[in-house]
Amino acid sequence: MTRRSDFRELAAILLAWFDQNARVLPWRAPIGTKRDPYRVWLAEIMLQQTTVPHAAPYFEAFTRRWPTVEDLAAAQDEEVMRAWAGLGYYARARNLLKCAREVAARGGFPETSAGLRELPGIGPYTAGAIAAIAFGERAAAVDGNVDRVFARLLALKGEWAAEKKRIAAEVAALVPEERPGDFAEALMDLGATICTPTSPNCMICPLTGLCKARAEGRPAEYPVKPAKTAKPVRHGHAWVYVKKDKVWLVRRPPEGLLGGMLALPSGVWKEGAAQEPAPPSDADWQPAGEVRHVFTHFTLRLAVWRANVSNSPAGEGTWADPSEETGLPTVFAKALALATGGTVRRR
DNA sequence: AAGTCGGGGCC
């Protein structure tokens, strides 16, 4: 464990840097002013494994449409899933609604990290971030930025899972009594703007004098992470029923990949060789091309088919205007654009 | 500890 004296000035240095260099972001408020727990929570959920530029317009749309947690709790599931389309990791949206309803029922957010941790979709990082930023608790918020910053500060070379545990302990010990939320955001801003993954700008880093990786001269070589396994390829087919200017959309089952989302009819996607096309019903199916889409743990090659019909297919579904439809996950938006000659609509 | 779960920008 690092001796506390090594880093005893770290928080003060970082906060002074933050006072001059804090990013201005939609979910933030001027330093020293009170933060709305609902907005902090919503932003933290949207930002899980998601970049700031990607999440920002969704945050604006959600807070405009549902200004309070009670508003969101009263929303229809389908409306929230539609509004989340394109943001990814759709279990977040499902948990977002569960969480909003629990919070509305209990009359507000828990005000401690331990209490927040009990809510769906709130893990160790998010609980710490909300507790520190919205409630001023002396809690640590260790995200990917903070892991990287401390891997470099300490020049950690060991097994990554073990090093992350050590980092969590180090950061927890360094959170100041005053301004714990600013400390959390300062570390994230430092990681996002200076101590970046591939080319850290040590020349302007306020912590350069404390950084062991910098002293070694090779900061970009940290953190040392295990090699990732190759993605397999899965093949599938998607079926675009066209009736006049409308297309047939279905809703996916509530759990699993793209769970609860609007979708094109699409069979099971299998690893290995391309499958024989097996349309859900007979029609004059014409090939529209292939969509390649990369998911977290596999690559999909989706053959897209189109047929003009005059009646609705069997089963649950709705006719939608493809030029106006914004509720589809990206893979289906791409497939639909291919079949209809349109473009992928995104906010 | 490993696998599941999205999407997009950057190198």
Place this chain on the structure above:
DNA sequence: GGCCCAGACTT
């Protein structure tokens, strides 16, 4: 093409 990103949840 691989990497990363304000990670959580399940097994």
